[in-house]
Amino acid sequence: MxxxxxxxxxxxxxxxxxxxxxxxxxxxxxxxxxxxxxxxxxxxxxxxxxxxxxxxxxxxxxxxxxxxxxxxxxxxxxxxxxxxxxxxxxxxxxxxxxxxxxxLTEDTADMTMALLLSVTRRMSEGMALMQKGEWSGWAPTALLGGRVSGRRLGILGMGRIGQAVAKRASAFGMQVHYHNRRRLHAEIENALEATYWESLDQMVARMDVISINCPHTPSTFHLMNARRLKLMKPDAVIVNTSRGEVVDENALTRMLRAGELAGAGLDVYEHGTDVNPRLRELENVVLLPHMGSAxxxxxxxxxxxxxxxxxxxxxxxxxxxxxxxxxx
CATH class of the missing domain: 3.40.50.720 (NAD(P)-binding Rossmann-like Domain)
Incomplete structure (x- = not known):
């Protein structure tokens, strides 16, 4: 049978x-x-x-x-x-x-770099200008972004995806730093040319870009809370392709609106599809509908x-x- x-x-x-x-x-x-x-x-x-x-x-x-x-x-x-x-x-x-x-390691890492570049080079603002038909031509001071080469990238969560992001960022000439629950083996760390920070607070305060690549667990909920976000440099940006709950979205929105952060690239949100409407109004933010693995x-x-x-x-x-x- x-x-x-x-x-x-x-x-x-x-x-x-x-x-x-x-x-x-x-x-x-x-x-x-x-x-x-x-x-x-x-x-x-x-x-x-x-x-x-x-x-x-x-x-x-x-x-x-x-x-x-x-x-x-x-x-x-x-x-x-x-x-x-x-x-x-x-x-x-x-x-x-x-x-x-x-x-989904490679796909999510690709999207992390896409968001990083989109925010630092103000791509969404340029696209909005073109779609509205308001572009009047090239100008020396128009939509000036920042060069990613030479910038310090702090990766929060150095698992498969974090390491894939590190490889891509290194190819773009970025200096890779990371905070992880456990330090990587020396040979992996050396291959990635990555600097380990035991203190997340100390890393966050020194980075030009923070990339969230850790899972959402009880211990990572609001890991980037209001206090820690305020440690970031005013000209720094944050990118999240992991889980929205890792970042205090309301605190992030307030800081972006106040000009206390340069920008953000987000593919995930703390409350799923219920995205803070004030976040959607900001020009220095790139928002995607959870496309990282798509x-x-x-x-x-x-x-x-x-x-x-x-x-x-x-x-x-x-x-x-x-x-x-x-x-x-």
Whole structure:
């Protein structure tokens, strides 16, 4: 007798190739509309599935996990970040959690550099001028930005993405500095020509650019709070392609409006799509709609990791990308 296929519920539209392969391997319920599930829909999905495939837009807290039926055994997250999932409660309930690490490193690092350049060279202001049809021609003092070569870049979080940003920044002639939970091995640090700062406060006060590349965890919430933001030089800029919750968005907005910071490039926001409206009004800010990982190649590779995690679990083994609370 053939083995019964796993029941899998996918909460958002995924690339066609990923959905097709999931359908070939499992008993899959796909999402027809590319909008987030309501809390009620998500709760119902967790009761009917062996495996749930959520994304960052699905808030899976302790209460929701507590209401899940006995059937759910794996939450195979489509994405690297799992701060939207209560991993500890899931573990207590015997539900495994997996993610898709590593595949978005290059894409996110590329976007970090794009934002860094956009802010320092005032690209969004130039684009706005062109789109309004208000450009009257070249002028020696028009839209003067700053040269990135020679500037000090402070990377907050030197994991895969932070190191990829460091390599790119070095190629642009920037001096790389970093703060991390643990110092890198000497050979990696030397290869990146990166200077380690044990004190985040001391690093922040000396940098021309700060790049946020650490995950959101309880210990990194508002790591860049009002006090720490005020340590930054008035001509410094901040770039965030990681998680919005790491930065106190209201404090950042106040400082940018007051001219206490030169600019910001943001791809993520503290309250998701509820972006501070005063932030959107500022000319010295480049805002993107969480595009850091938005490449077709990256999305397909994310899907491949989800497939491997589910298939490995179905075969009775530990998913290769299982997340446990001690990792967070």
């Amino acid at each position: 053939s083995k019964k296929r796993l029941s899998v519920v996918v909460t958002r539209r995924l690339p066609d190739a990923v959905e097709t392969r999931l359908s070939e391997l499992f008993d899959v319920k796909l999402r027809l509309d590319d909008v987030p599930m309501t809390r009620t829909e998500l709760s119902a999905a967790m009761k009917e599935a062996d495996v749930l495939v959520p994304t960052i837009t699905d808030e899976i807290d302790a209460a929701m996990i507590g209401q899940a039926g006995e059937r759910l055994k794996l939450i195979a997250n489509y994405g690297a970040g799992v701060d939207h999932i209560d991993v500890a409660t899931a573990r207590q309930r015997g539900i495994l959690v997996s993610n898709t690490p590593g595949v 490449t077709l190649e990256g999305r397909l590779e994310m899907g491949e990791k989800v497939l491997i995690n589910i298939k490995t679990f179905d075969d009775g083994h530990r998913p290769p990308d299982q997340v446990v609370p001690s990792m967070l």
